[in-house]
Amino acid sequence: MGLTRSIFGFASNGCSTARILSSSSSSSTLFNRFTRLSPPAHRCLPTPCRSPSFFIRQINMQAQSIAARLSSSGILQTKGLIGGNWTDAHDGKTFEVSNPATGEVIANIPCMGGKETNDAITSAYDAFNSWKKLTAADRSKRLRKWYDLIMAHKEELGQLITLEQGKPLKEAIGEVSYGAGFIEFAAEEAKRVYGDIIPSPLPDRRLFVLKQPVGVVGAITPWNFPLAMITRKVGPALACGCTVVIKPSELTPLTALAAAQLSLEAGIPPGVVNVVMGNASGIGEALLNSPKVRKITFTGSTAVGKKLMAGSAETVKKVSLELGGNAPCIVFDDADLEVALKGTLATKFRNSGQTCVCANRILVQEGIYSKFADSFLKAVQDMKVGEGFGEGVVQGPLINEAAVQKVETLIQDAVSKGAKVVLGGKRHSLGMTFYEPTVITDVKNEMRISTEEVFGPVAPLLKFKTEEEAIHMANDTNAGLAAYIFTTNVQRSWRVSEALEYGIVGVNEGLVSTEVAPFGGVKQSGLGREGSKYGMDEYLEVHLDLNFATQYLVNPTHKNEQSLHWQI
Numbered sequence: 001m002g003l004t005r006s007i008f009g010f011a012s013n014g015c016s017t018a019r020i021l022s023s024s025s026s027s028s029t030l031f032n033r034f035t036r037l038s039p040p041a042h043r044c045l046p047t048p049c050r051s052p053s054f055f056i057r058q059i060n061m062q063a064q065s066i067a068a069r070l071s072s073s074g075i076l077q078t079k080g081l082i083g084g085n086w087t088d089a090h091d092g093k094t095f096e097v098s099n100p101a102t103g104e105v106i107a108n109i110p111c112m113g114g115k116e117t118n119d120a121i122t123s124a125y126d127a128f129n130s131w132k133k134l135t136a137a138d139r140s141k142r143l144r145k146w147y148d149l150i151m152a153h154k155e156e157l158g159q160l161i162t163l164e165q166g167k168p169l170k171e172a173i174g175e176v177s178y179g180a181g182f183i184e185f186a187a188e189e190a191k192r193v194y195g196d197i198i199p200s201p202l203p204d205r206r207l208f209v210l211k212q213p214v215g216v217v218g219a220i221t222p223w224n225f226p227l228a229m230i231t232r233k234v235g236p237a238l239a240c241g242c243t244v245v246i247k248p249s250e251l252t253p254l255t256a257l258a259a260a261q262l263s264l265e266a267g268i269p270p271g272v273v274n275v276v277m278g279n280a281s282g283i284g285e286a287l288l289n290s291p292k293v294r295k296i297t298f299t300g301s302t303a304v305g306k307k308l309m310a311g312s313a314e315t316v317k318k319v320s321l322e323l324g325g326n327a328p329c330i331v332f333d334d335a336d337l338e339v340a341l342k343g344t345l346a347t348k349f350r351n352s353g354q355t356c357v358c359a360n361r362i363l364v365q366e367g368i369y370s371k372f373a374d375s376f377l378k379a380v381q382d383m384k385v386g387e388g389f390g391e392g393v394v395q396g397p398l399i400n401e402a403a404v405q406k407v408e409t410l411i412q413d414a415v416s417k418g419a420k421v422v423l424g425g426k427r428h429s430l431g432m433t434f435y436e437p438t439v440i441t442d443v444k445n446e447m448r449i450s451t452e453e454v455f456g457p458v459a460p461l462l463k464f465k466t467e468e469e470a471i472h473m474a475n476d477t478n479a480g481l482a483a484y485i486f487t488t489n490v491q492r493s494w495r496v497s498e499a500l501e502y503g504i505v506g507v508n509e510g511l512v513s514t515e516v517a518p519f520g521g522v523k524q525s526g527l528g529r530e531g532s533k534y535g536m537d538e539y540l541e542v543h544l545d546l547n548f549a550t551q552y553l554v555n556p557t558h559k560n561e562q563s564l565h566w567q568i
């Protein structure tokens with residue numbers, strides 16, 4: 001118990017469970033390392049003590065001071081948010097959130113399930129009635145204020161992301177700006193939810209098309225972008241007049257809770273934004289089963305997305321799915337080598353390769369293959385791996401042990417089928433879930449490393465001869481999220497881009513995500529789009545008002561003598 005310290009500076013006491021959780025440094029680390037393998041639902045534990053619930057155990061000085069600053073800034077929350085109230089689980093259970101770089105427990109969070117989710121749905125349903133009736137200008141102002149607050153807390157939110165997700169601080173702060181951008185864009189777009197007036201076939205009818213908010217939205221998000229994957233949904237949902245129940249990943253709930261706290265400060269009324277987390281399947285079932293939830297918006301794996309889509313059928317909910325990718329990155333002989341290298345490195349190693357739009361297969365034409373491979377190898381060799389807060393670090397840890405094991409399995413499979421590891425290919429000497437930046441050559445499109453999403457810092461190089469072969473290889477997958485091509489031939493750039501069966505194609509560009517453009521996939525990479533005006537449509541229903549009241553404009557004594565022809 002002696003080593004257990006809350007960031008508020010006093011030792012917790014009287015909590016037998018806390019004692020169990022805070023055993024010696026090494027066993028604590030080991031415990032956390034392995035518990036991150038299990039589904040969060042299985043990690044629900046009795047609440048260790050009444051308050052505070054935010055602990056940092058055996059942390060290094062840097063993490064400790066970051067935690068203290070985060071706490072004193074008041075944006076840190078460690079309970080669920082239901083109807084504007086910070087809430088514990090009804091049975092007092094909690095689960096641990098830990099730092100993937102060190103295994104240290106950062107916080108104990110209420111382990112919520114179906115009951116709390118139903119409460120959150122009720123709150124969101126009640127709040128919907130008044131939120132949808134605010135003027136668009138009013139909703140816009142509050143969203144703008146939320147954006148401003150997030151940007152004002154950019155550094156702290158970035159630190160929080162690095163603490164719970166592991167990405168380098170610079171990238172984490174970049175995610176905050178990127179994520180906030182979706183709220184800023186939605187704040188502007190809220191004022192432009194236009195309808196239509198359709199020319200009527202009859203003189204005394206008017207046909208108005210109104211756009212109305214869908215209703216209560218269940219938003220389920222992954223751990224790889226703990227803020228941006230939430231704002232990309234919640235910004236437009238709120239702008240359109242919907243209310244939300246957010247279920248962030250149990251691996252990274254703290255950023256979601258901090259963002260929710262800022263939404264309250266921004267004047268977004270209680271119940272409009274709710275956050276529950278803990279038992280993913282219990283929460284999912286409650287969201288799916290409730291007829292009050294009219295929309296499920298999900299970002300995550302294709303397997304879970306399919307389940308949610310099937311589960312939405314019973315109550316016929318609208319569904320948006322942002323699922324896994326298998327991005328080909330095609331480098332043609334005529335590519336500008338510098339541009340191709342820069343773009344490929346950016347798309348491959350962003351977030352330690354844990355991005356749905358990361359290059360999963362790097363297809364290089366035979367004429368430039370050796371030159372590209374040599375330069376690529378040199379650049380990857382220079383990448384600094386370490387804890388996200390470390391100076392000059394460009395690659396942090398993977399999210400958990402399961403992620404490392406997946407990478408290992410895919411590499412073993414590729415090597416057993418003839419691929420060669422030319423760089424890395426093993427765990428990093430830093431231990432934990434750090435993995436060496438890796439380059440593999442002689443990869444074939446049939447290997448598992450090409451057909452499955454790697455989600456790690458592994459660059460598989462494949463060789464191709466012709467443009468047709470490259471297009472065939474690129475499209476030979478069930479996924480269809482992002483693809484990249486590098487060429488200086490303008491005709492080819494158009495031709496190949498349009499032949500690729502993908503929602504997004506980067507041409508001489510490795511970073512394709514922005515709030516002003518539609519983001520989303522085709523085939524099994526998903527349904528719908530996020531960002532831009534298209535992202536707004538996902539939260540709107542089309543309402544037709546076929547209005548005969550205009551008879552009184554034509555002639556006050558006018559009789560309904562004419563009908564639309566299909567009613568005759």
Ligand SMILES: NC(=O)c1ccc[n+]([C@@H]2O[C@H](COP(=O)([O-])OP(=O)(O)OC[C@H]3O[C@@H](n4cnc5c(N)ncnc54)[C@H](O)[C@@H]3O)[C@@H](O)[C@H]2O)c1
Binds near residue numbers: 223225248280455
């Ligand atoms: N297309 C995109 O925009 C996009 C963006 C980011 C991540 N992703 C994908 O997400 C995956 C990585 O994220 P992940 O590991 O968190 O994915 P995941 O599918 O395991 O989990 C995503 C979310 O779903 C929840 N969940 C899991 N089972 C559930 C259930 N039965 N009911 C309700 N919720 C459930 C999780 O707790 C989490 O909050 C990758 O495949 C990646 O490509 C896609």
Ligand SMILES: O=CCCC(=O)O
Binds near residue numbers: 228
């Ligand atoms: O992981 C997928 C989302 C990444 C992005 O928005 O660029």
